[in-house]
Amino acid sequence: SLEFRRPEHTRVISVTNQKGGVGKTTTAVNLGAALARGGMRVLVIDLDPQGNASSALGVNIREGGPGIYEVLIGEHTLDQVIVPSGEDPRLLCAPSSIDLAGAEIELVTLPSREYRLWQAIDRLLQDERDDRIDFVLIDCPPSLGLLTVNAFVAAQEVLIPIQCEYYALEGLSQLLKNILLVNDELNPDLRLSAILLTMYDGRTRLSEEVAREVREHFGRETLQTMIPRTVRISEAPSYGQSVIAYDPGGKGALSYMEAASELSLREEQHVR
C-alpha cells in the first residue's frame, strides 16, 4: 500500500504550463483526488475560465454563481465559494466562474492585482481550525497572464505537467524564466518542485525519448511516476468524477495515486 505524509503546513501548488492540452486540469483533479484518497484534505482551485476542473469534480458552474472570479475581485471570500466535490468529503473545489474570462483584464486596474489570490488563500488558512487543508492545487489557464501570476504569488511550489509528445519542452524555458522573475519581484519562496510526465505511451519511441530528455535536464524535479495515456482518464470528467473514483483499480488511477504519494513524501522546504 502507498504511503502518504501530511505536511506540517499547507502546501500550495500551482499546476502550470502555458501550453494547452498537456494535462494540467487532469493532473490537478486526479492528483487532488488521489491525495484525498490518501487521507489528505485537498482544495482544488479552478483558475481556468474554461471551468474544466470544476466540472470534472462534479461541481456545476452556475450562471452568475459565485466562484473564483468573485473571490479575486473581492466580492466573496474563498470560504464562501468552496464546495465539496461529488466524490470525497476531503476533496474540495473552488469553482471557476463564467466571468473569469474577463478577469485577466479587469484585474489590471485593481489594487494589489498580483496578490489577490494569495490574500484569499491566506485568509482561508488563517481562519481554519481543526479542519486544516493539507494541499491546495491551483489549476492554471494556458497562459502566463495575470491569473497565472496570481497563482505564482499564492503558491510555494510549481508542478509542471509535460506531455510526452513532440515539442514537449517547447516554452519550458520561458516558464522557468517567469518563475525567476516572480522570485525577484513578487514571491521569493516560489520554486519548481515537480515535473510530471503525462500521456506516456510506452509503445512509442517518442514517449520514451521525451521522458529521457526531461529526466536528463530535470532529474531531481521529475517524479519517478509517469501517467500513462489511458481512455479511462479521458472518460472520467464526463461523469463528473476523477479517475480515482471512476476506475479505482485501473492503471490511470494507480499512476495518479503513486504520483500523489511521491509528491506528499517530498520534503516541504518552505513554511507559510
Ligand code: ADP
Ligand atoms: P490542459 O488542462 O493542460 O489543457 P487537460 O488536462 O485538459 O489539459 O488534458 C487535455 C486532454 O487530454 C483532455 O481531453 C484530457 O482528457 C486528455 N488527457 C489528459 N491526460 C490524459 C491521459 N493520461 N490519458 C488520456 N487522455 C488524457
Ligand code: MG
Ligand atoms: Mg486545463
